[in-house]
Amino acid sequence: MFTRVLSDAQIQRIHCTSLAILERVGVVVPHEEVLRRFADAGATVDSRAQHVKIPPDLVTKLVGQAGKQYTLYGRDLARQAELGCGKRNYNSVGGEASWVDEPGQARRYATLEDVATASRFGDALPWITIAGAMADPHELPAAYRSVAVMATMLKNTTKPLVFWFHDRASAKYLVEMMIALRGDEKSAAQYPLCFPFLEPISPLRFPFHGLDLLFETARLNLPVPVGPMAQMGMSAPATIAGTMAQENAEILAGICITQLIGPGMPVCYCGICHAFDMATTQMIFSGPEQAIFGVAMTEMGKYYGLPVEVNTGLTDSKRVDAQAGLEAGITLMLSAAAGADWFGHMGISGVDQATSLDMLVFQHEVISYVESVLREIDFSDDALALEEIAAVGSSGSFIDRDHTAAHFRRELWFPKLLDRRYYQAWLEAGAPSSEQRCRERREQLLRTHKPEPLPRHLERALDEIVAAAKHHLTAAS
Secondary structure, eight states: OOOOOOOHHHHHHHHHHHHHIIIIIOEEOOOHHHHHHHHHHTOEEETTTTEEEOOHHHHHHHHHHSBOOEEEEOSSTTSEEEESSSOOEEEEOSOBSEEOSSTTSOOEEOOHHHHHHHHHHHHHOTTOOBEEOOBOOTTSOHHHHHHHHHHHHHTTOSSOEEOOOOOHHHHHHHHHHHHHHHSSHHHHHHSOOOOOOBOOBTTTBOOHHHHHTHHHHGGGTOOEEEOOOOEETTTBOSSHHHHHHHHHHHHHHHHHHHHHHSTTOBEEEEOOOEEEETTTTEEESSSHHHHHHHHHHHHHHHHTTOOEEEOOSOOSOSSSSHHHHHHHHHHHHHHHHHTOSEEEEESEETTTTEEOHHHHHHHHHHHHHHHHHTSOOOOSHHHHTHHHHHHHTTTOOSTTOHHHHHHHHHHSOOOSSSOOOOHHHHHHTTOOOHHHHHHHHHHHHHHHOOOOOOOHHHHHHHHHHHHHHHHHHHHHO
């Protein structure tokens, strides 16, 4: 951990305030079975109001038993995202309602074909460890949409997946799909492919379906990221400290719920609070407050010994421009240096305005830059190069030395998109902008990358599950 914004005393103050919120104010939990389990565990439950007050010792006990290390595995088991072990992971966004084909042009509704495109695209980008659906297909009924999305993703990427779960009924089919993929239930639990994201509704409320579906995914002990998106000044206090205290309380309450459903269930601490812009009346993705939140919420999650996700590397800009570079670069660098495990969700145009492959290409370059900054530096005798410096002396050059040829490829970062050419060479190439270079890279990847095909027997099995989900879930809705 290279970056800190909180002192140990400040971490303790946020922690104690969060415990006081849960004990004195409590949370709304609209789920009869979860309320019963809270009551059995010693919490103060008002079943009629669907309200729970959680004593500090119960919070400490339940958070302490949560699983704090786990690995997500793609269709190809070698494609992994490791959480809680000091490695950084990046995902493209789990799904947006709108899609932008070209920056600066009109948006359109996202489709299932966009899911296929986004999955292939995420498969092609090496720093994206978890491929996102990036599209929430407008043409499919919500009742079975997630099932069709998951099947489409499995056909187009070998990486772990992120998409939006919907409810318990559809989650049953998702579990069946994972079992079909791995061959049996034990293997599906041993090699988790994806996760249900539990998002408390700030302030201090939980969604029924988000809780209810966990009873289905607990069958495979799927990890559960818990991430409220408390907005400073809107759904949380208009102070950084107050927003973090509330966000932390909501996350702790969510972790308690996971442990009441499945003791030891692995979790991720998602400190994804944001500020609210009083001028535009919308959330702020990447103001200076987000840089603070990214570091401070990482420190809070690590205080509990948990893997941490933060919303950094994003931008309020709608296109690849100087604003996007400033916002994505600064926020990602600081939270990565603070030790966060997971960064999402890349590929969003503006504040959840639409999906943009151009933006994802650009953010992938930012990720590569940040990863190079945070690389492990070689301090061997060969790298310190005393003998080489002595051999060159005070009047030579290192450019033609064997030592240089042996080391420069490992020691230098080579960009895919950033421009370093001489002015005349850049001019003669048509003076391309960053946005043009992103567009060209996007088209090249879409044209050339072919993911490993899904075996035919597995493709048929997935199609049968999707058909069954469509038949039964749409008939019931």
